[in-house]
Amino acid sequence: MAETDWNPWRRLLALPNESRAKTIIVAFLVSAVCAVLVSGATVILRPIQTANRAAEEQARISDLVRGIPGMSTLLDASGGTLSTVVIDLGTGRAAQGVTAETLQVALADQANWTPLSAGQDIAGLAQRPNYAQIFLLREGDEISLVLLPVTGQGYGGRFDAMLALHGDMNTIAGIAITQHAETPGLGGRIEDPSWQESFPGTLVRDDSGEVRFKVARGDATTEYEVDGITGATRTGTGFTRMMQFWLGPDGYGPLLDAIARGGF
Incomplete structure (x- = not known):
């Protein structure tokens, strides 16, 4: 009498190829091995993918910055080197434990967003992220330029x-x-270089710290205003509210104060 082989692998291989059980088991094992390989590759490649996305974002921002009227000359004259930092908007300081590489993961957590009351929400955001990535240009120990992403609601949408x-x-x-x-030919003119060229030199806050920036209804008449866009009053109002929110205490206000007094 032949001795029973208790090795499950050999017993499986001994089954005829047309065996339904063998087909199902082999298919399951192949699927499991493929799943492990895919998962392992994902884990191994994730840091590389994250780094590549960060590099692509940095390149996009650099191109964007150089597209700002007069910015390319300003960057070249100052060495042209931008650094980036994620800040805690509540404190105006560098964020602890959140970097440019991990920012999107952090913002996927609803706990890292702050609801805005009706009185605070002049930009129509409903909530504000607790962290934001900004860009700095330094000359020695001094910050000569800061780049701030801002968002708000216009007439046609965000x-x-x-x-x-x-x-x-x-x-x-x-x-x-x-x-x-925004509507092409009306509010959509906010992307026209001719309108954006009216911004350089405009002041945003008065001596008391109050945000005074405004898109005028017509030609600018004060040092805190830029020219309005004919036929796009609601777009101008939305732009004004966006700027006033982000330059105020619920936006970048704490950061701007810290930098202005040399504490950043």
């Missing part, structure tokens, strides 16, 4: 922009619109 402030944290160096849904 618009996003990159705001550049000089080292005094009160004078606009330039602005670039990165996304909008």
Whole structure:
């Protein structure tokens, strides 16, 4: 009498190829091995993918910044080297434990967003992220330029922009619109270079710290205003509210104060 082989692998291989049990087991094992390999590759490649995305984002931001009227000359004159940091908007300081590489993961957690009351929510955001990635240009120990992503609600929907402030944290160096849904030929003119060129030199806050920036209804008449866009009053109002929110205490206000007094 032949001795029984208790090795399950050999017993499986001994089954005829047309065996349904053998087919199902082999298919399961192949699927399991493939799943392990795919999962392992994902884990191994994730840091590389994250680094590549960060590099692509940095390159996109650099191209965007150089597209701001006059910004390329300003960067070249100052060495052209931008650094980036994730800040805690509540404190105006560098975030603890959140980097540019982990920012999107952090913001996927709803706990890292702050609901805004009706009185706070002048930009129509409903909630504000607790962290934001900003870009700095330094000359020695001094910050000569800061680039701030801002977002708000216009007439046609959300618009996003990159705001550049000089080292005094009160004078606009330039602005670039990165996304909008405004009406072409009307509010859509916010992306026209001719309108964006009116921003450099505009002040955003008065001596008391109150945010005074405004898109005028017509030609600008004060040092805190930029020209309005004919036929796009609601777009201008939305842009004004966006700027006033992000430059105020619930936006970048704590950061701007810290930089202005040399504490960042």
